[in-house]
Amino acid sequence: xxxxxxxxxxxxxxxxxxxxxxxxxxxxxxxxxxxxxxxxxxxxxxxxxxxxxxxxxxxxxxxxxxxxxxxxxxxxxxxxxxxxxxxxxxxxxxxxxxxxxxxxxxxxxxxxxxxxxxxxxxxxxxxxxxxxxxxxxxxxxxxxxxxxxxxxxxxxxxxxxxxxxxxxxxxxxxxxxxxxxxxxxxxxxxxxxxxxxxxxxxxxxxxxxxxxxxxxxxxxxxxxxxxxxxxxxxxxxxxxxxxxxxxxxxxxxxxxxxxxxxxxxxxxxxxxxxxxxxxxxxxxxxxxxxxxxxxxxxxxxxxxxxxxxxxxxxxxxxxxxxxxxxxxxxxxxxxxxxxxxxxxxxxxxxxxxxxxxxxxxxxxxxxxxxxxxxxxxxxxxxxxxxxxxxxxxxxxxxxxxxxxxxxxxxxxxxxxxxxxxxxxxxxxxxxxxxxxxxxxxxxxxxxxxxxxx
Amino acid sequence: xxxxxxxxxxxxxxxxxxxxxxxxxxxxxxxxxxxxxxxxxxxxxxxxxxxxxxxxxxxxxxxxxxxxxxxxxxxxxxxxxxxxxxxxxxxxxxxxxxxxxxxxxxxxxxxxxxxxxxxxxxxxxxxxxxxxxxxxxxxxxxxxxxxxxxxxxxxxxxxxxxxxxx
Ligand code: FES
Ligand code: FES
Numbered sequence: 001x002x003x004x005x006x007x008x009x010x011x012x013x014x015x016x017x018x019x020x021x022x023x024x025x026x027x028x029x030x031x032x033x034x035x036x037x038x039x040x041x042x043x044x045x046x047x048x049x050x051x052x053x054x055x056x057x058x059x060x061x062x063x064x065x066x067x068x069x070x071x072x073x074x075x076x077x078x079x080x081x082x083x084x085x086x087x088x089x090x091x092x093x094x095x096x097x098x099x100x101x102x103x104x105x106x107x108x109x110x111x112x113x114x115x116x117x118x119x120x121x122x123x124x125x126x127x128x129x130x131x132x133x134x135x136x137x138x139x140x141x142x143x144x145x146x147x148x149x150x151x152x153x154x155x156x157x158x159x160x161x162x163x164x165x166x167x168x169x170x171x172x173x174x175x176x177x178x179x180x181x182x183x184x185x186x187x188x189x190x191x192x193x194x195x196x197x198x199x200x201x202x203x204x205x206x207x208x209x210x211x212x213x214x215x216x217x218x219x220x221x222x223x224x225x226x227x228x229x230x231x232x233x234x235x236x237x238x239x240x241x242x243x244x245x246x247x248x249x250x251x252x253x254x255x256x257x258x259x260x261x262x263x264x265x266x267x268x269x270x271x272x273x274x275x276x277x278x279x280x281x282x283x284x285x286x287x288x289x290x291x292x293x294x295x296x297x298x299x300x301x302x303x304x305x306x307x308x309x310x311x312x313x314x315x316x317x318x319x320x321x322x323x324x325x326x327x328x329x330x331x332x333x334x335x336x337x338x339x340x341x342x343x344x345x346x347x348x349x350x351x352x353x354x355x356x357x358x359x360x361x362x363x364x365x366x367x368x369x370x371x372x373x374x375x376x377x378x379x380x381x382x383x384x385x386x387x388x389x390x391x392x393x394x395x396x397x398x399x400x401x402x403x404x405x406x407x408x409x410x411x412x413x414x415x416x417x418x419x420x421x422x423x424x425x426x427x428x429x430x431x432x433x434x435x436x437x438x439x440x441x442x443x444x445x446x447x448x449x450x451x452x453x
Numbered sequence: 454x455x456x457x458x459x460x461x462x463x464x465x466x467x468x469x470x471x472x473x474x475x476x477x478x479x480x481x482x483x484x485x486x487x488x489x490x491x492x493x494x495x496x497x498x499x500x501x502x503x504x505x506x507x508x509x510x511x512x513x514x515x516x517x518x519x520x521x522x523x524x525x526x527x528x529x530x531x532x533x534x535x536x537x538x539x540x541x542x543x544x545x546x547x548x549x550x551x552x553x554x555x556x557x558x559x560x561x562x563x564x565x566x567x568x569x570x571x572x573x574x575x576x577x578x579x580x581x582x583x584x585x586x587x588x589x590x591x592x593x594x595x596x597x598x599x600x601x602x603x604x605x606x607x608x609x610x611x612x613x614x615x616x617x618x619x
Binding site for chain 2: 067331332334335336339340375377378386387388390392393394395398
């Protein structure tokens with residue numbers, strides 16, 4: 001999940017002082033190529049563990065083009081610095097990682113260096129993966145090396161000089177890469193530590209949920225304060241969470257596991273694939289993540305508790321038929337939205353009561369605009385919530401009227417600014433994503449029939 | 454309240470609340486029964502019509518959104534004597550089983566073909582994803598859309614549709 005992300009910069013290289021010094025830190029030896037190991041040479045139990053870890057790491061999401069061959073890479077990742085393509089991580093000897101030894105794979109995860117010794121751009125989130133243990137890296141390696149090899153050359157990145165020079169990444173790493181395996185906190189429970197290890201490491205939640213600085217690194221001191229990904233807002237998931245109802249461990253667990261929660265609604269946008277993947281792993285790991293994240297959210301303040309109880313009570317009260325038609329947005333809401341969102345049918349059959357919506361209380365209108373225009377598409381191979389999109393039936397002015405109305409009626413936050421521009425942008429990216437994403441949309445890495453009601 | 458609705462090239466004066474779904478107005482007031490009521494929740498596609506060249510679910514489209522827009526229903530495409538290419542194609546491929554979903558399928562396919570005259574299998578599947586068919590005639594529908602694309606290469610669009618093609 002590190003798409004609109006990241007990267008090294010020339011500035012970083014200059015900061016470390018002179019080309020010679022840069023070269024000295026930049027140089028890494030190649031690790032000898034090996035014959036692609038026979039799939040049978042790996043212990044099946046190890047491969048199975050690697051499979052679960054790959055799901056926790058959400059590897060398919062970046063390393064698979066929509067509708068393309070799994071792990072064959074080639075997904076364009078737009079960043080403020082240019083477009084970077086995800087690499088082929090199937091065991092193909094020519095275009096994938098078939099000639100990588102286990103040591104080469106560990107080095108890539110820990111230090112962001114490929115087998116040939118070149119620096120990898122930090123779109124590959126080794127700032128998190130550096131926390132992964134050698135044992136887990138070896139399981140991931142076993143899993144990837146036993147997938148079908150796909151011949152798929154990775155397209156050349158579109159970066160301008162000097163960012164197209166990989167040695168500048170060395171400067172970025174000096175500044176931002178803290179190497180080292182996760183160190184458990186002995187004051188916390190084993191489950192909390194397991195969650196912290198996953199969240200800070202393989203699951204790399206901060207890659208989307210932490211804001212980035214000008215050089216594309218996660219901002220120190222702003223962990224989980226909310227970030228951007230693919231024209232979506234990745235909400236703050238710390239004390240600054242905009243969720244109307246405060247999260248607790250039980251709610252987080254069921255949301256991450258099944259993709260929705262009655263008090264919070266449905267996971268959408270880039271989070272949809274994350275929850276799809278989490279639905280298939282050991283539920284103890286998901287529970288550990290929920291436990292750790294609860295402590296990151298922190299205990300809700302009395303004010304947050306009161307507000308949460310208020311919106312919950314309102315959501316459960318019988319709906320007052322919305323009939324104010326003076327405000328343009330109100331009449332559209334009453335006619336087009338309330339028919340599902342105010343019926344009291346439980347999520348995911350009915351729409352969530354919008355007083356509970358994090359998107360409407362969020363810092364900007366991007367997520368609501370995306371949902372109103374595109375709706376929620378069904379997840380391939382699963383029972384999942386759906387919502388019709390209104391891109392074809394509403395003009396931008398009508399969508400803006402709805403968004404402004406939703407904000408004023410369902411949140412206690414000030415009005416959004418730039419709603420019109422956001423809608424234009426959402427329409428533009430919607431068209432692009434419909435063109436570049438053949439179905440299945442948001443398909444899970446490994447479709448398993450999730451046990452949804 | 455009286456509103457004016459442009460449907461299949463004609464203006465209709467309707468007495469309805471602005472929040473009335475387009476589907477109800479089409480079926481109850483204008484007596485155009487081609488668009489079907491399936492779920493009323495935007496989840497099945499049986500009610501699909503074309504508004505300004507785009508496929509729209511009429512059950513979740515209140516008429517207040519339609520000011521100045523052109524609505525086309527299946528009745529606007531062709532007649533029994535002179536079916537439109539999309540209708541001929543569905544008949545020739547025998548794509549209807551019970552037929553309940555078919556008007557919606559045709560309208561969404563029509564909107565696609567107006568935009569893209571030679572869609573691939575993938576594109577047709579992606580486009581028709583919101584439309585459900587409980588009889589399972591999907592493979593025939595797929596063939597019918599391809600056939601319609603060929604027919605449209607040679608046939609003319611029906612006169613009443615031209616106004617709504619953007
Ligand atoms: S009746 Fe409109 S989508 Fe089902
Ligand atoms: S033909 Fe019966 S629902 Fe499609």
